[in-house]
Structures are given as structure tokens and as C-alpha cells.
Amino acid sequence: MSKKMVIFTDLDGTLLDHHSYSWAPARPALEALNRGRIPVILCSSKTRAEIATLRDELQNQHPYIVENGAAVVIPYGYFEPAPDPEHPEKRSEQTVSFGTSRDRILAVLDYLKRQGFRFRSFAAMSAGELAQVTGLSEAAAVRAQTRTATEPLLWEADADSLEVFKAVLARYRLQLLEGGRFFHVMGFFDKADAMEYLLERYRIFYQNQDVVSVALGDSPNDTRMLEHADIPVVIANAVGGSLQLPNRGNAVYSDKKGPEGWNASILQILKESFPQAAQSTE
Structure with a gap:
């Protein structure tokens, strides 16, 4: 089987x-x-609006995963024939949701703020403040605030208080995941759940081929996605302290950070593990 x-x-x-x-x-x-016609699925804590803008830049027409796995967005007619190809005005993306609502998360965070926990969430920042914190433009910061099922925050207290905060969130069936810049308050789902959903769709779509998943990430909120992939790739973290996957002996660890490490890792995987694909991409 290919x-x-x-x-x-x-x-x-x-x-x-x-x-x-x-x-x-x-x-x-x-x-x-x-x-090589190899799908690239963007999977991030970013919002739908943010990823849609990036997909346009990359000319990426594949499904994508938003807000740390809160939802999978599938382009019109991607896995099956479009239901109404003669009426493009009716075209829309299919959204499959896994998360709780942001309104509920904000209600819990508002209560915890009044209990004395010290943090600043996206909802408490103006677009200008968020732009300063992230380095984004104000327009991009606005897109980052259009969330539906997660809430990023900056923690402003000590590590012991953070552990108490996590325990209290769990009572409300919420978790706290650490990303590259922020902590993310969300329901009990993650990128791995969304990845598994899409992989099952791809297995049906590529019914006569063996689907092999490659996942790339650099932060703790990528861990389960990496552990569930056939080939996990850990990109060197820009601020130090790269992830380790002790249970995955085949994990690839990049020497370079960010997109340089991404580029080198993917080209090496193509060369070593998918010679046919590598030949078609030369």
C-alpha cells in the first residue's frame, strides 16, 4: 500500500x-x-480570523484547526463533492466544534479575578495593549481577540498561585495550557483531538493509501498532538527549554528555531522517509 x-x-x-x-x-x-500535493494543516491557538489571513498568504487551501483544537474548519467541497456547485454564493466552510463557549470561560475568569487571582486576559486588553504585548499590528490584534472557545492570559502571580488556579479551573471543567507566549484557558480538548478527527477524514478520503501523520510544534500545548503523530517533530523553542518526548524514540528534534528548523526538518523527512514524495518535489 502506498x-x-x-x-x-x-x-x-x-x-x-x-x-x-x-x-x-x-x-x-x-x-x-x-x-508533492501533501496537505499542510495549520493547527494553532490562533483564531479563525487570524488563520484565514495566514492561509491567504500561504495560498493554503486545506482544512485548519483553530484555538488549540476548539474547532476544525473544512473548506467547501474538500472531502466530498460540493453540494451546490452552481451557486457559489452559498459556499461556506464546514466547522466542527469541540470546545466550550468563550462566554462561559469569561464568566468563570471574572469570578476568579474577584477571588484575588492575578492575571490579564485578552478580553481585558484593548487592541493597542494586546499589540504591544504580542508585537502584532492593531488590526492583527483585533483578529486575535475574535475568539469563540478559549481565552489566553498573562499570569501575574507566582508559581504556587498558578497551581491553585489550575486546580480551581478544573472544578469548572476547564484546563490551563501553556503556549509559547500565553496560558490558555479552555475546555478538556486539545490539538490532538482535532488532529485525530481530521486524520479519520483523510483515511476515508485516501482509502487505498496508508495515511502517515507528521506533526510539528515547540510548546507544551503541542505535546499531545506530537505524541499522537506517526512522526513528531519538536522545533527548538525560541525562548529556550525545548520540549522532550521521552516515549517517542522516533521524534525529530530540530537544531534551528522557528521556520528555519521547520524547513530543515520537513526537507529531511521527505528525503529519508518519503523518497517518492522527495523525488516529486525536486
Whole structure:
């Protein structure tokens, strides 16, 4: 049985530079994957609006995963024939949701704030403040605030208080995941759940081929996605302390950070594990 590779990638600090948000150093690998017709699934804590903008830049037409796995968004007619191809005005993306609502999360956070926990969430920041914290433009910061099922925050107290905060959130069936810049308050789902859903769709779609998943990430909130992939790739963290996957002996660890590490890792995987794909992308 022939193999079909599907790529799942984190964005900030992985495909995108931690500081500049540029993906340009990964261009050779992205072009190789495009020529090889290998899907690249963007999988991030970013919102639908943010990823939609990036997909336009990358000319990426594949499904994508938003808000740390809160939802999978599938383009119109991607896995099956479009239901109404003669009426493009009716075209829309299919959204499969896994998360709780942001309104409920904000209600819990408001209560915990009044109990004395010290943090600043996206909802408490103006677009200008968020732009200063993240290095985004104000327009991009507005897109980052259009969330539906998660809430990022900056923790402003000590580590002991953070552990208490996590325990209290769990009473409300919420968890706290650590990302590259922020902690993320969310329900009990993650990128791995969304990845598994899409992989099952791809297995049906590529019914006569063995689907092999490759996942790339750099932060703790990528851990389960990496552990569930056939080939996990840990990108060197831009601020130090790279992830370790002790139970995955086949894990690939990049020497370079961000998109440079992404580019080198993907090209090496193509060369070593998918010679046919590598030949088609030369």
C-alpha cells in the first residue's frame, strides 16, 4: 500500500518566527510540499480570523484547526463533492466544534479575578495593549481577540498561585495550557483531538493509501498532538527549554528555531522517509 503524508503544524514559534511572525525561511519546504500535493494543516491557538489571513498568504487551501483544537474548519467541497456547485454564493466552510463557549470561560475568569487571582486576559486588553504585548499590528490584534472557545492570559502571580488556579479551573471543567507566549484557558480538548478527527477524514478520503501523520510544534500545548503523530517533530523553542518526548524514540528534534528548523526538518523527512514524495518535489 502506498503512503500519503499529512502535515499538522503549530504556528507561533514553529512555522512562524517567534518575534517577527515571518514564515519566509520555510518557503522551500512549503513549496516542496505543495508540489508533492501533501496537505499542510495549520493547527494553532490562533483564531479563525487570524488563520484565514495566514492561509491567504500561504495560498493554503486545506482544512485548519483553530484555538488549540476548539474547532476544525473544512473548506467547501474538500472531502466530498460540493453540494451546490452552481451557486457559489452559498459556499461556506464546514466547522466542527469541540470546545466550550468563550462566554462561559469569561464568566468563570471574572469570578476568579474577584477571588484575588492575578492575571490579564485578552478580553481585558484593548487592541493597542494586546499589540504591544504580542508585537502584532492593531488590526492583527483585533483578529486575535475574535475568539469563540478559549481565552489566553498573562499570569501575574507566582508559581504556587498558578497551581491553585489550575486546580480551581478544573472544578469548572476547564484546563490551563501553556503556549509559547500565553496560558490558555479552555475546555478538556486539545490539538490532538482535532488532529485525530481530521486524520479519520483523510483515511476515508485516501482509502487505498496508508495515511502517515507528521506533526510539528515547540510548546507544551503541542505535546499531545506530537505524541499522537506517526512522526513528531519538536522545533527548538525560541525562548529556550525545548520540549522532550521521552516515549517517542522516533521524534525529530530540530537544531534551528522557528521556520528555519521547520524547513530543515520537513526537507529531511521527505528525503529519508518519503523518497517518492522527495523525488516529486525536486
